[in-house]
Amino acid sequence: MTDQPCSTCPLGRFCLPNDLDPAELPALDAVAHRRLRLKKGALVYRVGDPVMAIYAVRLGTLKSHVATEDGRSQIVGFHLQGEILGMDSVFGPFHLSSATALEDTQLCVLPVSALRAALPRLPSLRRQLVLALAQEAQHDRVMMTTIGLMTAEERLVAFLLGLSKRLSARGFAANEFVLRMSREEIGSYLGLKLETISRLLSRLAEAGMIAVHHRRIRLLQPDALRSIHRRSRSVPALEPTDRCTAPGSGPAPAILDTLATP
Amino acid sequence: MTDQPCSTCPLGRFCLPNDLDPAELPALDAVAHRRLRLKKGALVYRVGDPVMAIYAVRLGTLKSHVATEDGRSQIVGFHLQGEILGMDSVFGPFHLSSATALEDTQLCVLPVSALRAALPRLPSLRRQLVLALAQEAQHDRVMMTTIGLMTAEERLVAFLLGLSKRLSARGFAANEFVLRMSREEIGSYLGLKLETISRLLSRLAEAGMIAVHHRRIRLLQPDALRSIHRRSRSVPALEPTDRCTAPGSGPAPAILDTLATP
């Protein structure tokens, strides 16, 4: 039940086809032909499930999350349109996090079996996937220092600016957007409590830097926000992962090229 | 100036040669022939340096660290004997963290140029390096939830148990060891202050769970420590990266095999 092949998908450069060798597009169509439709709140997979496939977000937003034995939980990532989902387990055959749709969502399914069969002849696609894996790693590195080094306000500002950047890279407005997640989910992602998020949003609004109406956010003074962010940012500046910010740009990847291009 | 080739290195299974196709050992010897001797406190590389090589720790201990524009800093990893260093930058040709020796240290140098030339004919070595990269990613994921979800005491206990496990995997005593890092460095790694580390060590000692003499630590009640750790641990249990805990064991890596074995 193919809806629309990757070769003509409007997401195009925001997703796997970006930077892909055009000759490999038909093969990608074949691998990723299946679609998955999820209602808000539906689970894609949960901790411990065997890794049957990886997924590309066609429409909607999702969260990845983990839990502790005594019931605490943390969100380890949000996934927007065009992003790759399901590569949380690098070693074992089981997922190490769960994934849940934050709204009605459509995913493109790339079965592991199909990938295993097709990838040897698709060096460019394999490179894209290794890139996604590496970007997820970089995201975790950034979040680790975000939570370890920044104050609550700095974390929230970093979150808002990061979201703004990812959304604008996808063609949405940079300074006005709707949060797909609750205050509690933002807090869980940033190592804070929901009340703290609520208070901080009010405080930033009171200071005139943002406007908050429910989940609609407007960045009124992006520069003021950036200056809060800048002082707490690691040097050189790193952003949470966004695989679409710089399509095909930048100098040649060093380690990645060495490892991923046989 | 070759000291000792990897093929006869006593580290053996604790380092790159572990699980390596024996046929590739001579090639590894050729790539990793250079040694680097560092005095305590010496920098291996710093943020922004071009990635000239990756390194294997032959002897000693090091830390990886990042800094913010306003002077805060965080340690993002400690590196023991047999571990791989320098793969912090996956994309760009520049290091994203700095590396400093915590004591007099010897490193084996694997120049990127030599790797680039040799790896296409060394699939098994390439797999080892991708594995190291993935384990670093997993480490960051675990630390992100460690800092985001755990109390100060739980973080410190997790640190001590993790260190114990890594050391015992290398043939050292599991319940008695010497910290190579200061209280401040432990705190920086865990998102805490040095005074907090000091107080917590005293508290754990008072409770009879550990004995502390300067930097010598004895785990007196490992089970009590583990029960503190267990309740805050994510399920399924993840440990901070240790590439030597399970040599050649476990089921076939899923995503990793698919991506790294062409």
Add this chain to the structure above:
DNA sequence: CGGGAAGTTGAATATCATCAACGGTAGTGG
């Protein structure tokens, strides 16, 4: 519409950070 979830705000509290003083150890150089 009605009910439940999500969000806001206030007050009290806990945890960890900061400031400060002191003791000990190890490393240095005479």
Add this chain to the structure above:
DNA sequence: CCACTACCGTTGATGATATTCAACTTCCCG
């Protein structure tokens, strides 16, 4: 080899930041 000093570590008192508990409001969803 010993003495000096600088760094490391400990502990106490105080304070800031974020959490917890709680009451109330608003908004969606059914």
